[in-house]
């Protein structure tokens with residue numbers, strides 16, 4: 001049993017605006033809400049100078065650290081997530097951005113009215129014709145051509161972030177789902193997105209967020225960095241015992257049976273020229289099956305055994321995830337200073353009718369590295385974009401309610 005575990009509705013943030021600052025830039029599955037990172041920082045990071053988020057996704061906790069003048073390092077295996085996180089942290093020069101935005105406006109006008117007909121080569125990635133109508137492909141290729149010619153890297157990334165959301169929204173994907181599902185023939189026949197209009201919408205929204213972010217950063221010297229590391233294998237870019245606080249939300253399970261980050265990002269990653277964009281999910285935690293061997297940690301072994309008794313294959317999946325998780329925690333734990341904190345926001349999903357106590361397993365994995373459990377706050381999830389039902393039995397039509405709560409597990413290195 002954990003020492004302090006309690007429900008606190010004060011952490012629900014029901015009517016909070018979760019899209020302030022650069023948090024408005026890009027949608028992503030299972031985003032952390034900034035208010036959680038903010039409150040944790042206020043409670044546990046008074047003297048902090050460095051935050052680390054090992055599964056930073058779009059960089060929510062990194063931004064919250066930076067606006068409090070705390071340096072921030074994030075890692076994520078998904079190139080799209082890294083692009084978004086980096087861009088959200090960038091102090092983009094507004095004058096240069098506005099010049100390019102004006103140029104893009106003129107360019108969009110000239111292309112739309114046939115005044116400018118740039119000759120572009122269409123990308124050739126697999127299934128492009130399955131997901132994009134030919135005229136849409138041409139417009140997207142023209143926009144990409146424009147972006148490639150932007151010389152200022154931060155501004156170019158700002159454009160790519162808007163482009164990425166546009167790619168998804170201009171594709172035949174059903175936009176209400178994270179996984180890639182194609183629209184029906186009837187829906188496709190009626191679908192005619194205004195590609196340039198989508199880009200301009202994103203730019204207007206994101207520029208506002210950027211202006212607010214720059215205001216908050218005006219008298220502030222904090223830096224932010226996003227690295228490409230698989231935290232299972234290590235984080236060589238961070239020196240041992242230098243991090244004051246870790247604030248992160250790890251995946252709830254492997255991508256295949258929980259949230260498919262790679263699949264959500266695939267079309268954008270393909271348009272951005274990322275190789276092996278369709279292999280990302282297999283690289284994330286739990287992506288590779290492993291043979292079950294005991295952890296030597298009662299709560300973890302008991303959980304795997306309970307699922308094994310019902311379904312060996314599902315038990316192996318759960319084990320593989322926890323095995324990677326344990327490795328990753330070992331690497332993260334080593335980066336934390338003595339007296340520093342690790343705050344993990346996790347979900348206790350159900351598999352085959354068994355609730356996986358990931359909060360307690362997290363504390364137990366950290367305990368192996370000498371961390372003391374401080375508290376676990378149980379919060380309701382009113383606004384996290386997650387599938388709230390899943391099919392843990394793997395039988396069509398039999399669903400099980402999954403995470404309506406999340407657990408904020410706070411641990412400290414003595």
Ligand SMILES: C[S@@+](CC[C@H](N)C(=O)[O-])C[C@H]1O[C@@H](n2cnc3c(N)ncnc32)[C@H](O)[C@@H]1O
Pocket residue numbers: 028029030031032033054055056057058059060061075076077078081229230231232248249250251252261283284285328
């Ligand atoms: C719940 S999301 C994080 C969301 C983030 N807090 C936000 O607000 O956008 C989990 C992230 O973990 C990343 N991830 C999964 N396995 C990883 C690994 N082994 N190393 C690094 N990142 C990983 C996924 O790509 C995903 O972006």
